[in-house]
Structure formats: C-alpha cells, structure tokens
Amino acid sequence: xxxxxxxxxxxxxxxxxxxxxxxxxxxxxxSSQVAQGGLGDDFLDRxxxxxxxxxxxxxxxxxxxxPRDPAEVAFHxxxxxxxxxLNLSPAPFGEAGRVLDLGSGAGFPGLVLAAAxxxxxxxxxxxxxxxxxxxxxxxxxxLTNVKVQPSRLSVGTVDNDFQVVTTRAVGDAGLEISxxxxxxxxxxxxxxxxxxxxxxERVGSAGLDELMRHDYVVRRGSEPVRRxxxxxxxxxx
Numbered sequence: 330x331x332x333x334x335x336x337x338x339x340x341x342x343x344x345x346x347x348x349x350x351x352x353x354x355x356x357x358x359x360s361s362q363v364a365q366g367g368l369g370d371d372f373l374d375r376x377x378x379x380x381x382x383x384x385x386x387x388x389x390x391x392x393x394x395x396p397r398d399p400a401e402v403a404f405h406x407x408x409x410x411x412x413x414x415l416n417l418s419p420a421p422f423g424e425a426g427r428v429l430d431l432g433s434g435a436g437f438p439g440l441v442l443a444a445a446x447x448x449x450x451x452x453x454x455x456x457x458x459x460x461x462x463x464x465x466x467x468x469x470x471x472l473t474n475v476k477v478q479p480s481r482l483s484v485g486t487v488d489n490d491f492q493v494v495t496t497r498a499v500g501d502a503g504l505e506i507s508x509x510x511x512x513x514x515x516x517x518x519x520x521x522x523x524x525x526x527x528x529x530e531r532v533g534s535a536g537l538d539e540l541m542r543h544d545y546v547v548r549r550g551s552e553p554v555r556r557x558x559x560x561x562x563x564x565x566x
Contacts, residue, residue, distance in 0.1 A: 361414070519558065538562055
C-alpha cells in the first residue's frame with residue numbers, strides 16, 4: 330500500500346524555528362497520511378508546536394537527525410501515522426485504550442499518535458534529556474493523554490495491562506517486554522525496515538502470534554522511502 334505524499338518542498342537555510350515549523354505543517358497538510366487519518370487543524374497545530382520545540386532542542390541534545398529540516402521532521406511524523414491509515418484489523422487505538430511506547434526518543438511515534446488519537450499513552454524513555462524533552466513537548470502540545478516514564482523497562486518491571494505496545498527502530502529486541510506489557514490479545518506494532526527479518530521462533534517463545542507484515546511508502550522530501558509495520562497479538566491465557 331502506498332502512503333506517498335506527492336508534494337516536496339525546498340527550504341532555504343537560516344530560516345527561523347517558527348518558519349521551519351510552518352513549512353513542516355505545510356508538507357503535512359498536503360500528505361495522504363493526514364487526509365486518510367481524518368486529521369484536522371488541531372493535529373496540525375500540535376505538530377507545528379512539536380516541530381518548533383524539536384528544532385530548538387534537537388541540535389543540542391541529538392534528539393533526531395536533521396531537526397531543522399522540515400521535510401525530515403514531516404517524514405517521521407507521516408511514518409508514525411502508518412497504523413492509522415493501513416486499515417489494520419482490529420483498529421489498534423481506541424478512546425479508552427492504554428498504549429505503551431517503548432524507547433520513545435524524540436516522540437516518534439508516541440507523541441504523534443497521542444496527538445492523533447484519544448488513547449492514553451505511556452512514553453517509556455530511559456535517557457534523561459529525552460524524557461525531559463518528551464514531558465515538555467506533551468505540555469506544549471496540550472496532550473493530557475500522555476505520561477512519560479523516565480526509566481528503562483524490563484520484563485520484570487513493566488505493567489501488564491496495555492492494549493497496545495508500539496516500538497520504532499527497535500525490531501525484535503523488544504518482543505519479550507512487549508508481550509509482558511500486553512493484556513491477552515493485545516496488539517504489538519513494530520516499525521521495521523522492509524528487509525528486516527523478525528524471527529517467528531522468537532515471536533512464539535515471547536508469547537506472541539499472528540505475525541503480519543504491512544508494507545507502505547512514505548516520502549522523505551521528493552524521495553519515496555519503503556517502510557514496513559509488523560503487527561503481532563499476545564496469545565490468550
């Protein structure tokens with residue numbers, strides 16, 4: 330399935346933080362992800378505030394690559410929205426659902442999905458500066474459905490009543506924690522590269538099943554980038 334946005338933007342150097350955030354918003358406004366997700370001005374306003382804060386913090390705290398490139402930030406936002414536009418069944422994010430985002434980093438996908446849905450998000454991030462950024466960003470974005478957990482979770486310490494666990498750029502390293510965190514038949518969503526392999530044996534031994542791969546495309550500026558989601562369900566007791 331293609332999630333391409335056919336618009337690319339070229340931004341001059343030395344633009345202000347607010348101008349960069351406005352350009353990022355303009356890219357999102359023309360994207361199929363925002364349109365297919367049914368996301369409107371409230372979401373775009375929050376993403377603009379997020380991009381502004383990311384630009385201010387990103388360079389000095391190494392939050393993410395190229396925080397001053399609006400096309401790069403827009404790429405990560407659109408990639409984070411993939412579960413909302415890939416027609417996953419059942420739909421993973423409900424109004425009363427609890428979601429754990431493992432290794433939240435700069436807020437992709439946790440902050441983005443929290444801005445786009447009514448689910449209650451716990452963002453787990455062990456690195457102190459990044460956890461501080463996430464807390465500040467959640468306040469700046471007006472997100473009352475976000476709690477930041479500034480600690481490194483393990484199978485022995487994680488709560489086990491989440492309906493959804495999301496992980497981006499982690500691969501199968503978080504399978505055991507994800508399985509422990511989920512309630513029975515809960516949903517694990519992993520962002521992976523198309524060529525990245527997920528071990529079926531490790532999936533089963535972690536207590537998960539129903540492995541499915543969902544391929545899609547997101548534009549990074551003018552270039553299409555192939556991406557994949559892997560979805561899993563926790564086995565019933």
